[in-house]
Amino acid sequence: MQVHYNIDALPHFKNCVITIGTFDGVHIGHTTILQQLKEEAAAVTGETVVITFHPHPRKIVGDVPDIKILTTLDEKISLIEKQDIDHLVVVPFNEAFSQLSADAYIKNFLVAKFRPHTIIIGYDHHFGHDRTGNFSLLETYGKAMGFLVKEIPVQVIETAAISSTRIRKALLQNDIATASHLLGYDYFFSGTIISGDKIGRTIGYPTANIQLNNTDKLVPGDGVYAVYCSVNAGKNNLSAYSSLKGMMYIGSRPVVNGKRRVIEVNIFDFNEDIYECTMQVTLKAFIRGDMPLTSLQALQQQLALDKQAVLSQLV
Numbered sequence: 001m002q003v004h005y006n007i008d009a010l011p012h013f014k015n016c017v018i019t020i021g022t023f024d025g026v027h028i029g030h031t032t033i034l035q036q037l038k039e040e041a042a043a044v045t046g047e048t049v050v051i052t053f054h055p056h057p058r059k060i061v062g063d064v065p066d067i068k069i070l071t072t073l074d075e076k077i078s079l080i081e082k083q084d085i086d087h088l089v090v091v092p093f094n095e096a097f098s099q100l101s102a103d104a105y106i107k108n109f110l111v112a113k114f115r116p117h118t119i120i121i122g123y124d125h126h127f128g129h130d131r132t133g134n135f136s137l138l139e140t141y142g143k144a145m146g147f148l149v150k151e152i153p154v155q156v157i158e159t160a161a162i163s164s165t166r167i168r169k170a171l172l173q174n175d176i177a178t179a180s181h182l183l184g185y186d187y188f189f190s191g192t193i194i195s196g197d198k199i200g201r202t203i204g205y206p207t208a209n210i211q212l213n214n215t216d217k218l219v220p221g222d223g224v225y226a227v228y229c230s231v232n233a234g235k236n237n238l239s240a241y242s243s244l245k246g247m248m249y250i251g252s253r254p255v256v257n258g259k260r261r262v263i264e265v266n267i268f269d270f271n272e273d274i275y276e277c278t279m280q281v282t283l284k285a286f287i288r289g290d291m292p293l294t295s296l297q298a299l300q301q302q303l304a305l306d307k308q309a310v311l312s313q314l315v
């Protein structure tokens, strides 16, 4: 897949069939749309082009500037790549782009830059300044300028929209099973391993504290999770590790009167200094909620129970 960031230096697309969207999460609703895109393109021996925007338009023009996202741009790119798409165009979404009138958006952006054969969008897709452009305006231009406009079935569009909201809600409510089901893969995030209070090692459970690489990324609800993690080679050219089993805690550590919310992982059967390395964590199951434990001894006993519960989830 070719990824294009500069809309003024796009290649000459061949019979391109385009779809447009934010595709946050690249979940099963989105992959249904990408499947339709591939079928339409195959029928005209054309190239598939996905247009997406970055940052999330709702951060620029919406009422939710601090919206939490399911996928960072890099994650979105690699998930779309897995769908076997020919071209992904990442449009820098800024104030100026948001000011384009619907007519200018069609003429100066879609037609001038892409020369589309077909554009596939949902009935509810709106574009241009104040979101005045819609399906029928695009159809009118299509007839005049020689491109086709096809509709993504209503049910597919609605399912996709409902899914994004449901996935966010499920993750915030610790419902990993629902999130994995709707995403079509297990939710994951990455961060840098930073130092903490160094209490973990004193009770036999060192925990790698993760600082997210992207603070826009949605953090699931507090509690304990069964996870797989991978660690990159990092600062000392250590070995890279993948598919390590572990238990992750998200919360503010009431047992030590913690104030900040932390994300930390105790990796099983592992003993390496991995400070400053990058870790990716994949959530497999939710084990329990945060507990107001009263002593480090109580924590130690609980961690032994958690480990058993986690191991029974990771086969």
Ligand SMILES: Cc1cc2nc3c(=O)[nH]c(=O)nc-3n(C[C@H](O)[C@H](O)[C@H](O)COP(=O)(O)O)c2cc1C
Residues within 6 Å of the ligand: 196, 197, 198, 199, 200, 201, 205, 206, 207, 208, 209, 224, 247, 248, 249, 252, 253, 254, 255, 256, 264, 265, 266, 289, 290, 291, 292, 293, 299, 303, 306
């Ligand atoms: C699997 C797991 C479960 C945890 N559960 C709790 C908990 O229920 N309540 C709590 O206050 N802290 C919990 N913690 C966090 C510990 O308090 C924390 O790991 C310990 O204070 C060491 O912190 P440090 O890594 O900064 O030294 C948990 C940690 C792990 C790895």
Ligand SMILES: Nc1ncnc2c1ncn2[C@@H]1O[C@H](COP(=O)(O)OP(=O)(O)O)[C@@H](O)[C@H]1O
Residues within 6 Å of the ligand: 193, 194, 195, 196, 197, 198, 199, 200, 201, 202, 205, 206, 207, 208, 209, 265, 266, 267, 268, 269, 270, 271, 272, 273, 274, 275
């Ligand atoms: N099994 C393990 N799981 C997690 N981290 C480990 C493990 N073994 C060694 N470490 C190292 O120990 C650190 C965690 O130890 P800990 O005492 O909890 O210190 P901190 O409070 O700084 O996180 C990790 O950042 C990592 O470098």
